[in-house]
Amino acid sequence: MNVLEHEWRLEQERVDEVTNQMAGRMDKLEQEVGNVRTEVVNIRKHFWDDVSINVSTHEDKAETYSSMRQQAEVLSERERSYRQAAAVLGKLKRLIKSPYFGRIDFKEEGQGPEERIYLGIASYLSEDEQTYLVYDWRAPISSLYYDYGPGAAAFETPVGEIKGTMSLKRQFVIRDRSIRLMFDTGVTIGDELLQQVLSRSSDAQMKSIVATIQKEQNQIIRNDRSRMLIVQGAAGSGKTSAALQRVAYLLYKHRENLQADQMVLFSPNPMFNSYVSTVLPELGEENMQQTTFQEYLEKRLGGQFEVESPFNQMEYVLTAVKERSYSAKINAIRYKSSADYLAVIGGYKDLLKQEGMIFKAIRFRGRVIAAQDIIAEKFYSYDSATRLPNRIVLLKEWLLNEIAAFEEQEWKEGWVEDRMELLEPEDYLRSYKKLRQIQKGKGDTFDDFDTEKEWLARSIVHEELKPLIKRVKRLSFVDIRKLYVQLFSNEQLFEQVAGIGAKPEYWQDICRETVALLEKSELAYEDATPFLYFQELILGFQSNTSVRHVIVDEAQDYSPFQLEFLKRLFPRARMTALGDLNQAIYAHGSVLSDFEPITALYGAEQTELIRLTRSYRSTQQIVEFTKGMVPGGEAIEPFNRSGEKPLVTSVLDHAQLHARITADIKALQISGFESIAVICKTAAQSKELFGELSDKFELNLVTQYTPTFEKGTLIIPAYLAKGVEFDAVIIYDASEEQYNRESERKLFYTACTRAMHLLHVYAVGELSPFVLAQNPLTYEFAPLPIDSSSR
Numbered sequence: 132m133n134v135l136e137h138e139w140r141l142e143q144e145r146v147d148e149v150t151n152q153m154a155g156r157m158d159k160l161e162q163e164v165g166n167v168r169t170e171v172v173n174i175r176k177h178f179w180d181d182v183s184i185n186v187s188t189h190e191d192k193a194e195t196y197s198s199m200r201q202q203a204e205v206l207s208e209r210e211r212s213y214r215q216a217a218a219v220l221g222k223l224k225r226l227i228k229s230p231y232f233g234r235i236d237f238k239e240e241g242q243g244p245e246e247r248i249y250l251g252i253a254s255y256l257s258e259d260e261q262t263y264l265v266y267d268w269r270a271p272i273s274s275l276y277y278d279y280g281p282g283a284a285a286f287e288t289p290v291g292e293i294k295g296t297m298s299l300k301r302q303f304v305i306r307d308r309s310i311r312l313m314f315d316t317g318v319t320i321g322d323e324l325l326q327q328v329l330s331r332s333s334d335a336q337m338k339s340i341v342a343t344i345q346k347e348q349n350q351i352i353r354n355d356r357s358r359m360l361i362v363q364g365a366a367g368s369g370k371t372s373a374a375l376q377r378v379a380y381l382l383y384k385h386r387e388n389l390q391a392d393q394m395v396l397f398s399p400n401p402m403f404n405s406y407v408s409t410v411l412p413e414l415g416e417e418n419m420q421q422t423t424f425q426e427y428l429e430k431r432l433g434g435q436f437e438v439e440s441p442f443n444q445m446e447y448v449l450t451a452v453k454e455r456s457y458s459a460k461i462n463a464i465r466y467k468s469s470a471d472y473l474a475v476i477g478g479y480k481d482l483l484k485q486e487g488m489i490f491k492a493i494r495f496r497g498r499v500i501a502a503q504d505i506i507a508e509k510f511y512s513y514d515s516a517t518r519l520p521n522r523i524v525l526l527k528e529w530l531l532n533e534i535a536a537f538e539e540q541e542w543k544e545g546w547v548e549d550r551m552e553l554l555e556p557e558d559y560l561r562s563y564k565k566l567r568q569i570q571k572g573k574g575d576t577f578d579d580f581d582t583e584k585e586w587l588a589r590s591i592v593h594e595e596l597k598p599l600i601k602r603v604k605r606l607s608f609v610d611i612r613k614l615y616v617q618l619f620s621n622e623q624l625f626e627q628v629a630g631i632g633a634k635p636e637y638w639q640d641i642c643r644e645t646v647a648l649l650e651k652s653e654l655a656y657e658d659a660t661p662f663l664y665f666q667e668l669i670l671g672f673q674s675n676t677s678v679r680h681v682i683v684d685e686a687q688d689y690s691p692f693q694l695e696f697l698k699r700l701f702p703r704a705r706m707t708a709l710g711d712l713n714q715a716i717y718a719h720g721s722v723l724s725d726f727e728p729i730t731a732l733y734g735a736e737q738t739e740l741i742r743l744t745r746s747y748r749s750t751q752q753i754v755e756f757t758k759g760m761v762p763g764g765e766a767i768e769p770f771n772r773s774g775e776k777p778l779v780t781s782v783l784d785h786a787q788l789h790a791r792i793t794a795d796i797k798a799l800q801i802s803g804f805e806s807i808a809v810i811c812k813t814a815a816q817s818k819e820l821f822g823e824l825s826d827k828f829e830l831n832l833v834t835q836y837t838p839t840f841e842k843g844t845l846i847i848p849a850y851l852a853k854g855v856e857f858d859a860v861i862i863y864d865a866s867e868e869q870y871n872r873e874s875e876r877k878l879f880y881t882a883c884t885r886a887m888h889l890l891h892v893y894a895v896g897e898l899s900p901f902v903l904a905q906n907p908l909t910y911e912f913a914p915l916p917i918d919s920s921s922r
């Protein structure tokens with residue numbers, strides 16, 4: 132038997148020993164969980180049997196109360212034990228099949244013997260609770276595994292750095308309690324293991340990467356210093372993966388005072404949310420909150436406006452190039468997402484402190500309770516040093532008093548009497564009964580016809596005024612919409628806050644379009660965040676102080692407005708912003724194209740930037756082909772995993788394109804590719820292609836409303852494929868006509884970088900310059916067929 136075989140046998144013996152112990156503990160726990168469950172059920176069933184109820188005297192009442200409390204405490208203690216035992220059992224069920232994935236032998240400088248440390252997804256102690264048989268991958272000592280190879284090594288603990296020497300680093304793949312693979316590794320965590328992991332086929336759900344976290348990713352996961360952590364990473368470099376393991380790490384490190392629902396992930400679309408939702412549960416943690424920025428905007432503005440979705444905006448940007456209003460729209464999008472416009476909104480708010488607020492008159496049945504100018508006058512009579520939102524609150528109180536004073540008189544009006552006569556007998560009776568109850572409480576008698584009539588009249592007025600009072604309480608007397616419109620309809624005002632010459636190109640068109648949409652109660656996507664931001668500056672920010680950590684994926688697609696908004700919305704949270712400049716596909720450009728706005732959010736001293744340049748998703752051949760498409764791409768390093776070169780095929784027309792793609796999909800399915808995506812440029816193109824191909828095989832069309840990510844063959848617009856990956860990618864039409872403008876470069880790059888193992892690019896006619904510019908050695912080329920009979 133050679134050394135390796137001998138070692139393998141010893142390790143398997145240990146696996147057997149540890150998992151046998153686990154099995155023993157699970158048996159005990161299962162029994163315990165069963166017993167506690169029965170107890171809980173019994174206590175609930177007989178709760179009142181053991182409580183002595185006697186309320187005759189004061190003492191008896193106190194005794195009854197204390198006996199009830201005791202019983203409730205017993206119940207909640209038992210429920211707690213049940214939950215705890217069930218959680219441990221759940222953890223063991225996950226651990227037993229694959230108790231650990233790594234081992235390091237480490238000797239601390241100047242301290243006792245060398246220690247063997249085994250790492251798994253959770254820690255596991257020996258029966259006597261003295262020895263860690265498995266360390267949680269998030270324990271301080273576990274970082275040795277990710278940061279060092281054999282040799283001098285050190286790790287941070289809450290009490291300082293511990294130095295020592297690592298003599299062995301070993302990796303395992305254990306399935307069903309048996310070692311399937313075992314490697315002794317160098318500094319990078321086992322290329323062999325990573326090779327294995329990365330050559331798997333893609334999945335409908337993202338996988339955890341704890342066994343193969345790379346050193347630079349570990350820096351992201353364990354970074355707990357900065358208020359803002361920015362990760363700029365190449366496509367497929369593991370930004371999302373690192374962020375999710377980071378959530379798990381933070382939940383572990385701060386388990387005493389951080390819960391999963393205090394962390395929020397902002398994703399690019401709902402489908403992505405479903406794609407990543409299993410990673411944390413796989414690691415034994417509860418999921419964090421997940422949302423999209425659009426969902427938040429809908430929640431806040433959906434009642435007032437029809438808010439355009441970012442995908443509809445994107446569809447317009449990609450398809451309407453030839454429309455007359457196109458350039459104006461693009462300029463509007465850019466300007467309204469810019470730091471300049473953010474400053475304009477801030478300046479406008481400052482101006483409104485002094486003058487210019489617009490209110491809606493408070494009217495009731497056509498009569499004015501408080502006129503616009505009176506409200507404005509009242510507003511500006513408050514101390515100008517008081518913040519706008521506080522002045523609005525004072526104004527609200529004043530208006531409510533005005534309404535109350537109005538109500539005091541209104542019941543005498545003729546319409547009330549008319550209304551009373553129309554009351555149905557049941558309504559009358561109900562009011563009468565209610566009134567009697569109230570009178571009884573006051574100790575008065577109620578027998579006077581006039582009092583009854585007055586009361587009834589007052590209650591009619593009060594009911595009628597309720598909706599108005601509600602609107603005032605919601606502060607809808609502030610005419611935010613008109614105030615916002617002013618910026619685009621009052622040139623002098625705009626110049627006053629923005630300065631002369633600050634207007635973007637196509638200003639007149641932008642103004643016309645903005646006003647027209649708002650009048651129809653529609654809000655373009657580029658206006659939605661500025662509008663909400665402006666509203667909150669005036670009415671006060673709604674903030675969520677319980678959230679402690681915000682993770683923004685695809686942060687390059689967020690405007691400075693949106694980031695500023697998130698900062699204000701979660702004032703007590705730290706932020707992790709993950710992005711890739713080269714995937715900034717929205718027309719408003721990218722915050723990360725210039726780190727300024729994002730760094731400025733919390734200031735340079737509270738901000739850290741980590742770059743990831745190694746790409747893990749795609750084969751070396753795919754990375755070599757795609758990296759040349761984007762500026763700075765030369766810094767992207769492929770992981771050493773080999774595959775076929777991307778295949779670029781030119782076809783004559785769409786009929787031929789469809790025939791080729793159909794044949795390609797069939798061949799890929801036969802070769803066993805489980806997830807195949809045909810990536811189109813737009814939703815419109817995807818829908819059309821789906822119409823062409825859907826009767827040929829099982830096919831799914833992904834739209835902005837698709838809630839979950841499925842395996843199989845699908846058609847998807849490029850911008851919805853962000854963040855996800857497929858075994859094989861077919862680019863629908865990489866022709867010059869489709870991908871030519873500079874703004875389409877990043878979209879094309881994003882589409883191509885979704886491929887893990889295989890990339891096939893088709894084009895009708897002339898190839899896109901983004902393909903032509905690549906080194907011809909990085910791809911295979913099938914030129915235009917001369918003979919169209921090959922169709």
Ligand SMILES: Nc1ncnc2c1ncn2[C@@H]1O[C@H](COP(=O)(O)OP(=O)(O)OP(=O)(O)O)[C@@H](O)[C@H]1O
Pocket residue numbers: 325328329338340343344345348364365366367368369370371372373711714747748853854855856884
């Ligand atoms: N350390 C790792 N071990 C194993 N797999 C990894 C590792 N890092 C990344 N991967 C894999 O690489 C792929 C890409 O990872 P991920 O989606 O997190 O990258 P990303 O940077 O967010 O990509 P993109 O910006 O292109 O959406 C995933 O399949 C992920 O599981």
